[in-house]
Amino acid sequence: MDDSVLEREFYMEGAVAVARKLLGKILILRSREGETSGMITETEAYAGREDAACHSYKRESPSAGHRTNVMFGPGGHAYVYLIYGMHRCFNVVANTPGLPEAVLVRALEPRGGVELMCSRRGTSKIGNLCGGPGKLCQALDITLADYGADLCGGRIFITRGEDVPDGDALATRRINVDYAGEASGYPYRFVIRESRFLSTRRYVV
DNA sequence: AAAATGATCCTT
DNA sequence: AGGATCATTTTC
Numbered sequence: 529m530d531d532s533v534l535e536r537e538f539y540m541e542g543a544v545a546v547a548r549k550l551l552g553k554i555l556i557l558r559s560r561e562g563e564t565s566g567m568i569t570e571t572e573a574y575a576g577r578e579d580a581a582c583h584s585y586k587r588e589s590p591s592a593g594h595r596t597n598v599m600f601g602p603g604g605h606a607y608v609y610l611i612y613g614m615h616r617c618f619n620v621v622a623n624t625p626g627l628p629e630a631v632l633v634r635a636l637e638p639r640g641g642v643e644l645m646c647s648r649r650g651t652s653k654i655g656n657l658c659g660g661p662g663k664l665c666q667a668l669d670i671t672l673a674d675y676g677a678d679l680c681g682g683r684i685f686i687t688r689g690e691d692v693p694d695g696d697a698l699a700t701r702r703i704n705v706d707y708a709g710e711a712s713g714y715p716y717r718f719v720i721r722e723s724r725f726l727s728t729r730r731y732v733v
Numbered sequence: 734a735a736a737a738t739g740a741t742c743c744t745t
Numbered sequence: 746a747g748g749a750t751c752a753t754t755t756t757c
Contacts, residue, residue: 613750615741632740662741704740
């Protein structure tokens with residue numbers, strides 16, 4: 529178990545590569561209430577202006593007040609947005625400035641601060657804490673205030689954790705992006721194959 | 734200016 | 746299968 533914090537360089541390549549590399553890493557959030565954390569078991573890459581499912585699809589540059597602006601900056605920052613008017617999604621910005629890519633963190637295997645996460649989620653079932661993008665934001669208390677946060681030093685950060693060999697990883701199509709046409713079939717979702725802590729078992733090959 | 738639409742979750 | 750709930754996007 530490697531507790532070293534991922535440095536900027538880790539995030540400075542394409543979203544698909546970063547999404548794969550993030551499996552097995554530990555996402556940690558330090559709040560006043562305590563520290564909560566989990567191992568990343570499921571991610572999705574959103575590959576910038578060429579990817580019809582990506583929020584920065586066909587966007588050439590940042591524009592005043594737009595939610596995707598952080599994606600145009602350097603990797604290793606948080607892109608958090610409101611979804612369906614009530615949940616949040618946490619993304620890790622990937623790649624170098626000018627290439628607006630990100631990785632959605634879809635599920636964690638709970639590690640630290642389980643009691644605190646149960647209380648925030650209103651459940652006592654470990655299996656229902658972090659199995660979904662909205663759930664893990666609620667469990668770790670990731671909010672819109674974390675938009676733009678630097679993941680290389682701050683209240684949210686990611687450590688090296690455990691290496692996941694290729695035999696234990698699986699690429700599938702992404703969840704709930706059917707509107708994106710051909711792009712909805714790209715194998716941009718990555719999961720730890722045998723994990724019991726995924727958002728869904730749908731589309732497992 | 735108004736209507737539609739989600740990278741979701743929970744309950745029925 | 747359907748409702749909650751609102752910022753952004755699309756349409757009029």
